[in-house]
Amino acid sequence: MSEQELVDVVVIGGGPAGATAATDLAQRGRSVVLLDRGGRIKPCGGAIPPKAMEEFAIPDEQLVAHIRSARMVAPSNRYVDMPINGGYVGMVDRAPFDEWLRERAATAGAQRVMGYFEQLTRDANGVALIHYRATPNDRHAPLQTIRARAVIGADGAKSSVAKQCIPAAKALPHVAAYHEIIRTPALPFRDFDPERCDVYYQGELSPDFYAWIFPHGDTISVGVGTERKDFSLRTAVKQLRMKTGLDQCETLRCEGAPIPLYPLPKWDNGRDVVLAGDAAGVVAPASGEGIYYALTGGRLAADAVEEFLTTGKSKALTQARKRFMRAHGRVFWILGIMQRFWYKNDTRRERFVSICADPDVQELTWEAYMHKRLVRAKPAAHVRIFLKDMAHLLGMVSPWKK
Structure with a gap:
């Protein structure tokens, strides 16, 4: 030129x-x-919702995995499975x-x-x-x-x-993110599910964000993010891999990068x-x-x-x-408010994960994520979620109480 x-x-x-x-x-x-x-x-993590594939003409051949549920893990190690009824989230490398x-x-x-x-x-x-x-x-x-x-x-x-x-x-400002790409173990392997994303809301793994295990077909992304500069991301990933048995898997590459916090x-x-x-x-x-x-x-x-x-x-x-x-x-x-409030400490993280067990929360969460819009067509569900959230915010109910 x-x-x-x-x-x-x-x-x-x-x-x-x-x-x-x-x-x-x-x-x-x-x-x-x-x-x-x-x-x-x-x-x-590599997640692509159906809306992205539709809008940007991304062929299914680009996907390395189809995720059909998410598991939210609380500080107490109690968890909530959130199935995607009738759909999936695509994963790319x-x-x-x-x-x-x-x-x-x-x-x-x-x-x-x-x-x-x-x-x-x-x-x-x-x-x-x-x-x-x-x-x-x-x-x-x-x-x-x-x-x-x-x-x-x-x-x-x-x-x-x-x-x-x-x-x-x-x-x-940025959140620092770090993950390790590891080889997927022979299946079945402990509690690992190649069609499920696991998200850990635990202060020991991330004091202000979360840690994750995202399947990518032949590989898995195990990572963590935090805004705290004094927190060891590598140590947290090592701890998560040991906790789940994924420390036994071959590490293929390690990568880190900043993630912006807001537009x-x-x-x-x-x-x-x-x-x-x-x-x-x-x-x-x-x-x-x-x-x-x-x-x-x-x-x-x-x-x-x-x-x-x-x-x-x-x-x-x-x-x-x-x-x-x-x-x-x-x-x-809305997501910014959620992060600032619910990710602040393990007490709130426990309540946050327990709220995810609510069927209304699951349905509206997946609807909003998959189609990239706030769901306005179900006002009764919004009212129920609001009342339950307020009960948790005011400490009127214990975590895991429906």
Whole structure:
């Protein structure tokens, strides 16, 4: 690519958000460069709800497992099984899944470039110049440049694009996540179920988030997250594996990454840059779910950039965040309250898990998760849940009392 060539869009970051944005814009006939550093696998549970597969045309072949229930484990080790009646949650392996998304973008017409983003500057006419190197932190490697009318920053929770271009991004708090990918044992194995996700709400495993065991077909993700910097994630995972017998399984790889805690208040620079995915902070509180929201954020960023390129009005870039929050802001707000209250200590975690045994809670939880909307059609169920929650909040009932 000539440094004098001007492209419509450079998308920095090739995860679900960036690859989706690149695909959508390329399909509209825009000249798109997808700049991705490659070789990195995002630590992730890998859950994809049916809504994501439907909206983003993800074929079933991309799934490595079909999850048909979740087990919520309390501090006391009592647990609640939450079956998905008549449905399933798909699981992906992020390494092949993300590459499939990038290849789809290339098939649509996006140009893939391997490189590490360094900085964004401007030429004499104010056009964005994206500087990158083929290898990271190597000052001897030649600095290469792409000129672009618009830029989408989809380069993760500690986005360099965001830090350089969006002032509010510098203070975005994160949860640290760590998981170990292990080989699935021969079945049957103790209490392990290849079609069940296990979620541990125990302070010894995570003081403010949760730990998990997520099946991925031939492999399993065993992980934990926390905002506390003084907490040992590796020790917690080791403890969970010993508790469940999964310490006997071969460890294939270990990965860690930050997870943003809430969406940034501003996603664009008011000129020609907009954020998407983890860079914009779109990971659901309480659950840590990010793939669906990354896919959605990438599409909305692409829509906003298309409008900007068509009209020349930079205000169009604000629509990415406005449309996302209009669709999902209330869910994020509710989940944020849940995380701050119920994850605070083991007494509350015990009550939280016990509430999950309620049939109304299970039904509405799965409905909201699978279809990505708040369920309004069953007011009686909402009233029953509200009354039961208030009884627990006020200490009027003991945990596990129906």
